[in-house]
Amino acid sequence: MLEAKNLVYEYKDGSQRLRVLDGVSLSLQAGKSLCIVGPSGSGKSTLLYLLAGLRVPASGSVLFRGRPLEAMSSKERARLRARDFGFVFQQHFLVKHLTVMENIFVSAHKPNRDTLAYARHLVERLGLGGLEHRFPAELSGGQRQRVALARALVNRPAILFADEPTASLDPDSSANLMQLLREVRGETALIMVTHDTRLLDQFDRTVELIDGKLRQVAKRVS
Ligand SMILES: Nc1ncnc2c1ncn2[C@@H]1O[C@H](COP(=O)(O)OP(=O)(O)OP(=O)(O)O)[C@@H](O)[C@H]1O
Numbered sequence: 764m765l766e767a768k769n770l771v772y773e774y775k776d777g778s779q780r781l782r783v784l785d786g787v788s789l790s791l792q793a794g795k796s797l798c799i800v801g802p803s804g805s806g807k808s809t810l811l812y813l814l815a816g817l818r819v820p821a822s823g824s825v826l827f828r829g830r831p832l833e834a835m836s837s838k839e840r841a842r843l844r845a846r847d848f849g850f851v852f853q854q855h856f857l858v859k860h861l862t863v864m865e866n867i868f869v870s871a872h873k874p875n876r877d878t879l880a881y882a883r884h885l886v887e888r889l890g891l892g893g894l895e896h897r898f899p900a901e902l903s904g905g906q907r908q909r910v911a912l913a914r915a916l917v918n919r920p921a922i923l924f925a926d927e928p929t930a931s932l933d934p935d936s937s938a939n940l941m942q943l944l945r946e947v948r949g950e951t952a953l954i955m956v957t958h959d960t961r962l963l964d965q966f967d968r969t970v971e972l973i974d975g976k977l978r979q980v981a982k983r984v985s
């Protein structure tokens with residue numbers, strides 16, 4: 764469903780160029796889960812931006828259902844992202860002046876009764892019941908992160924891109940979040956970045972990003 768071929772990405776660092784991704788390839792099938800690990804600064808967030816069409820690679824290609832994202836206009840890419848992708852950023856980016864429920868609902872492309880019911884389900888399921896009318900500033904870091912996840916899932920995306928979504932969560936909330944991601948897996952494949960090695964067993968596949976390249980991490984036999 765999603766395929767990345769030979770992605771190269773560089774940041775400008777003054778007069779220098781910093782090559783963060785140096786020929787990264789991967790693929791993800793519908794309903795599957797992929798975990799990306801690697802040291803801080805290795806380019807995991809950058810890779811997610813490229814895979815989700817938020818940035819365009821210097822070279823290489825990302826194909827979603829066989830269509831190269833970099834060949835689309837930025838408007839087409841935005842439409843595809845809104846319809847088929849969900850994204851949980853490392854810094855959640857909630858809208859300050861909107862409540863929890865409004866933040867979740869604001870990106871719904873079918874703002875109807877079913878979507879509202881699903882938004883309510885996600886709120887309950889993520890342990891946010893009772894907080895619907897609070898503003899982001901009135902939430903804990905972990906609660907904000909869960910609101911961002913509900914917002915990313917409300918459109919039932921084909922792929923969820925999640926950048927360290929459990930970083931501010933306690934072990935129980937983290938397990939609950941992972942359980943929810945398994946429940947929706949039938950319709951939503953998962954690409955997730957994490958530093959929490961305890962979660963790796965729960966993914967179909969794990970890859971490690973080091974020095975701009977990906978390598979497979981063998982599954983632990985338990
Ligand atoms: N806008 C930018 N301009 C210049 N360099 C950048 C920019 N954004 C990121 N970088 C650099 O690119 C590298 C990769 O950053 P990235 O955020 O992708 O890493 P990461 O693996 O997600 O790290 P972490 O685990 O800390 O979130 C880092 O060395 C970072 O300093």
Ligand SMILES: [Mg+2]
Pocket residue numbers: 807808809853926
């Ligand atoms: Mg990051």
